Structure formats: C-alpha cells, structure tokens
C-alpha cells in the first residue's frame with residue numbers, strides 16, 4: 021500500500037509542532053528528556069487527534085457522494101465536535117447521536133457542535149451499542165428522504181481513521197530526524213484505539229522501534245489491549261500492510277482510569293496542573309490528563325530510565341475542560 025496515494029482531504033494544520041518540555045522535566049526531578057507532539061494544535065474548531073482520522077474518513081465520504089455525516093460520542097465528545105466542524109468546512113450536513121441525556125448547559129464541545137450547525141440528538145442511554153443502532157436508524161431515515169448519509173463510527177476508529185495515525189508517525193519521524201532526536205518511548209491515550217493502534221502500526225511499518233505505551237481512559241487492560249489489537253489488525257488486513265503484530269507491540273496501562281470514563285481523577289488534575297504551570301500547555305480531564313498522569317507515574321517509579329527520550333503525544337481535548345471548572349476550584 022502507498023499511504024501517500026490514498027485519498028485524503030486536508031482538514032488539519034500539519035505538521036503539528038514537536039516541542040521539548042524542559043521545565044516539566046525539571047519539575048519531575050530531571051529524569052528522562054521529554055517532548056510533546058502538539059496534536060492539540062491541529063486546528064479544525066479547537067483541534068485534537070480526530071482531525072488526522074477525519075482527513076481519510078471524509079475523503080471516503082466525499083468519494084461516496086455523501087451529503088450528510090452521522091457520528092456518535094458522549095455529550096462532551098471531541099470526536100463529534102471535530103466531525104461536525106469538518107462537515108461544516110466541506111459543506112456537508114451533520115447529525116450527532118450523543119449518548120445520555122441532553123445536559124442543562126450548552127458548554128464546551130456541545131456549544132461548538134451547535135455553533136458549527138450540527139443536528140444534535142441524545143439517545144438517553146449510556147450504551148454505545150444503542151447509539152450505534154440509533155445512527156443506523158438516522159441513516160435509514162435520511163436515505164428514505166433522498167439523502168446520502170455516511171456513518172463515522174465511534175471515535176473514527178475504523179481502518180480509515182487508524183491510517184491517520186500511521187501517517188502521523190511518519191510525520192513525527194521526519195520531524196525527530198530533522199531535530200536530531202530519537203525517541204525511546206511514545207506515550208498516548210488509548211480510548212476507541214484508532215490513535216494508539218495507528219501509532220503502533222506506524223512505529224512498526226516505518227521500523228522506528230520506539231516502545232509505545234497506551235494509557236487507558238476507560239477499559240480494563242485486557243479489553244483495551246484486545247481492542248487495540250483488533251483495530252490495528254483490521255487496518256493491516258484492509259491495506260495489506262507488511263506488519264505482523266507481536267505480543268509486545270500492544271501495551272496498555274489501565275491504572276489511571278479512576279472511577280471511569282470522563283470521571284476526573286486526582287492524578288489527572290495534578291498532571292494537568294504540572295503541564296499548565298511548567299509548559300503553558302493545556303491538557304484535559306477525560307483523556308490527556310490521565311495519559312500524562314500515567315507517563316508521570318512511569319517516570320517517578322523509575323519504569324522509564326533517566327537516560328531515555330520520551331514523547332508524549334498530546335491528542336487535544338481542552339474544550340471539555342470548562343465543563344469541569346468546579347473541580348479546579
């Protein structure tokens with residue numbers, strides 16, 4: 021497969037910056053050299069990791085002649101926000117089928133969903149399977165009305181979306197080589213797994229050899245690792261990537277999830293505060309704060325060697341921060 025030949029729409033401002041974090045390193049006692057890949061700066065209605073996935077997903081939607089894009093997520097879904105923004109940019113309609121009940125306040129991501137013109141609906145259930153069925157129902161209704169809907173799965177984590185982070189790794193390697201840096205390790209959040217899976221695939225496909233660690237934001241380790249493996253393998257199969265995944269490629273640490281998905285943790289709060297005060301960079305309570313808490317724990321506990329060079333892949337999420345303002349009082 022030639023990745024460069026696959027259709028892709030330009031939605032993200034790439035390459036995103038690669039920056040060193042010397043003050044965070046000092047704050048942690050001067051251990052490993054720390055860098056951050058700023059995918060919070062992709063652009064597209066406040067940025068985030070979904071922009072890379074959506075470049076491939078929307079190319080497919082346009083190739084199929086879609087006029088409406090349907091997707092799902094939680095009420096504060098970054099993915100839903102960025103999908104609706106991409107639809108607006110490309111002149112498509114969007115329907116967001118969000119889990120749970122309609123919140124009393126139009127805040128954070130939900131506010132932006134409305135601003136970019138999404139048709140926002142709530143399933144009244146926390147079950148992703150209920151939302152998936154609801155999306156198919158919306159698609160059927162639209163088709164019956166003569167429209168051409170295109171369904172983007174949860175998190176955009178199918179084979180196409182995963183390619184976004186395969187390409188992201190290629191971008192990272194070029195930047196690192198130009199800067200004369202070689203990463204021993206890469207830390208990333210692991211949610212619906214397209215990002216983590218894509219990073220693993222890129223790392224193998226381009227023979228980079230970093231150790232990739234995913235920090236789970238929801239699932240227990242065994243389930244999360246299984247999901248990453250399935251998402252990555254589906255991408256290998258579909259695009260005939262010359263990669264054979266081994267056991268050691270897929271590594272998830274689930275000790276930073278706390279009480280559950282989107283539930284703020286003390287470790288996450290500390291990590292958000294450390295990153296903000298030392299580097300002026302904003303993480304979020306749902307994803308990047310927990311992932312950073314994981315990386316910080318691995319540094320403090322000596323799991324990461326002092327002479328290693330480590331990348332934290334920032335995946336965005338700050339729009340949801342405002343919904344948690346009371347937790348930072």
Ligand SMILES: *Cc1c(COP(=O)(O)O)cnc(C)c1O
Nearest residue numbers: 098211212213215307335336337
């Ligand atoms: C969706 C999301 C993630 C997780 O990415 P997956 O590909 O779903 O694993 C991480 N960080 C932020 C801010 C996100 O919105």
